[in-house]
Amino acid sequence: MRWYRKAETWLAILALVVAGAAIVPGVMALVPANRSASADANGDRRAQQEEEEKKARADGPPVSIAGGGADYVPQYFAFPGATTSLGPAAGYAIGTPAYRSWLDSNDVRVVGAGAARFTVRALHEGTVIIQGMRLTDVRCTAPTDGTLVLPGPIGGPGEEVEKTVLAFDLAERSPRARTLLPGDTGSHFALGDPYFSKSIYLEGGAAGDARTFEVYFVAGSQDCEFGLDVNVTSNDKESWVPAELAEGVKRSQVAAFATRYRSIVAPTGPEDGWVGQKLVPVGTPIPGLTVTSPARNQEVAQTGATGHLGR
Known part of the structure; x- marks a missing residue:
């Protein structure tokens, strides 16, 4: 039965490897999405800052x-x-x-x-x-x-x-x-x-x-x-x-x-x-x-x- 337990162990390891291979593409697919979300957030902050600066100029002195x-x-x-x-x-x-x-x-x-x-x-x-x-x-x-x-x-x-x-x-x-x-x-x-x-x-x-x-x-x-x-x-x-x-x-x-x-x-x-x-x-x-x-x-x-x- 010793050979059977060894086979079970190797099958378990193989299953983990296969599962990991399936997970990695999904994780990697999330990276561009996260980067895109971060860029969008930075863009929103810049737009908000520009809008605030524009309003400050409008409310402040003309020159x-x-x-x-x-x-x-x-x-x-x-x-x-x-x-x-x-x-x-x-x-x-x-x-x-x-x-x-x-x-x-x-x-x-x-x-x-x-x-x-x-x-x-x-x-x-x-x-x-x-x-x-x-x-x-x-x-x-x-x-x-x-x-x-x-x-x-x-x-x-x-x-x-x-x-x-x-x-x-x-x-x-x-x-x-x-x-x-x-x-x-x-x-x-x-x-x-x-x-x-x-x-x-x-x-x-x-x-x-x-x-x-x-x-x-x-x-x-x-x-x-x-x-x-x-x-x-x-x-x-x-x-x-x-x-x-x-x-x-x-x-x-x-x-x-x-x-x-x-x-x-x-x-x-x-x-x-x-x-x-x-x-x-x-x-x-x-x-x-x-x-x-x-x-x-x-x-x-x-x-x-x-x-x-x-x-």
Whole structure:
């Protein structure tokens, strides 16, 4: 009977092998189905996420407005306080971090004209229309007359960015966005007709169009601080969206030229490699800026008829 038990054992093993062979194709057939179900689930999640993002864009602001850095040079600067000694600042090279820190520590403000560069990106689906800009919460005071800091030599242009350029003349009773006519924005500003006689159209959505603006603010007879709003129409709804004038900055300030300063700081000459600055006598002639615009009947030198300051 021993041979019979062995035969039974082998028959049992053979049955298991046959059964396993029958099961494997069924199991293998389930793998593509499971993979397909997983892919479908991932696709559903992506579709849901895209739908949620689309709804968030529709419920949110029509555009984003992110500030960057404008390349406007040269710039005059002014401090509220007089400067009797430069100390270590006499050796600061213009444009270095130490020089910038020195300006900031003296409550510096740009004199004559300032600039902001920002990018408007359409977020809503469909067409987003930019129809205007306005200055907001404008606060003006008498010109800062403590220390005038003269600009150094002009460096080369920065990275060229395709941009839309316009300007505000702060001498206007109600400053409005105007065309900036061709010219040297280092010494002369010529402003023309209102800029937004034609609207700007951007297509929105996940990969919405963007437009970079460079906006100049030309001082009048007072120091002025202000914000800037952009007029946007989307889905037949008009809104004013605050602009970021520089990275993280919502307000800007531009000082007017004073008729007299208590002290003047100028860069050292080429014999010193333009590294450093010095105090110069009050009344030293400076180039200043000239401006023509509809708000000014004729070209007016912001530094007065003689083109001198401190007299």
